[in-house]
Amino acid sequence: MWHFTNNLKLDHTNIKSIEECFDLFCKGVSPYGPFWNHVLDYWKESIEKPNKVLFLMYEEIKAQPKLQLKRLAEFLECQFFLEEEKCGVVDEILRMCSFDNLSNLEVNRNGKLSSGEENKVFFRRGEVGDWKNYFTKEMSEKLDHIIKQKFQGSGLSFLYL
Numbered sequence: 056m057w058h059f060t061n062n063l064k065l066d067h068t069n070i071k072s073i074e075e076c077f078d079l080f081c082k083g084v085s086p087y088g089p090f091w092n093h094v095l096d097y098w099k100e101s102i103e104k105p106n107k108v109l110f111l112m113y114e115e116i117k118a119q120p121k122l123q124l125k126r127l128a129e130f131l132e133c134q135f136f137l138e139e140e141k142c143g144v145v146d147e148i149l150r151m152c153s154f155d156n157l158s159n160l161e162v163n164r165n166g167k168l169s170s171g172e173e174n175k176v177f178f179r180r181g182e183v184g185d186w187k188n189y190f191t192k193e194m195s196e197k198l199d200h201i202i203k204q205k206f207q208g209s210g211l212s213f214l215y216l
Contacts, residue, residue, distance in 0.1 A: 057189070059176065060086055073189050081201055091205040098211045106130075112213075114183050120149050154181030 057076045071079075083089035101110035109130040116123045124145060128134050135145055150156060157163060158178035166174040179185075190198070202213050 056080065056085060059179070074194075077190075077194055081197060091201070094213070095206065095209060095211070098209060102210070117183050121145055124149060154178070 057071075057073050060071075060076070079085065080090065083091065087093070097108060098110055101108040109127065111123060111127070125135065139145065158175075158181065163174045163178060168174065187195075206213060
């Protein structure tokens with residue numbers, strides 16, 4: 056989020072350090088509201104209304120893309136036929152929707168939103184675990200504590216590899 060919000064600032068003013076953003080995030084202050092509340096609300100809805108809300112985690116999609124795509128297709132009631140799987144439809148969808156493919160589309164490399172932001176700000180690395188390159192040990196421990204506290208008793212485990 057730190058990269059994203061700083062890159063959205065067209066004039067590149069009021070750029071905050073990662074430490075400032077981390078402290079605000081931990082307090083529930085972020086551009087889109089308290090992260091923890093959003094996640095927990097959607098998690099609860101996915102349990103109460105599994106046919107209406109599908110809860111996916113990026114880490115799980117990256118680890119098992121084919122399985123998660125099949126889950127999504129089933130949720131949308133568009134399951135793949137065995138013949139489609141055999142002839143590579145699932146693999147082709149995964150290729151077309153891959154981070155590499157989407158981030159390299161002309162519109163995403165050079166296009167802009169009507170507000171002026173470049174589309175490429177929506178793409179960074181597409182990898183899991185890059186936070187380790189920015190967080191101190193203390194930040195990591197603080198985040199671990201907050202995650203345990205916020206999600207306690209929910210059945211949600213938040214892995215941020």
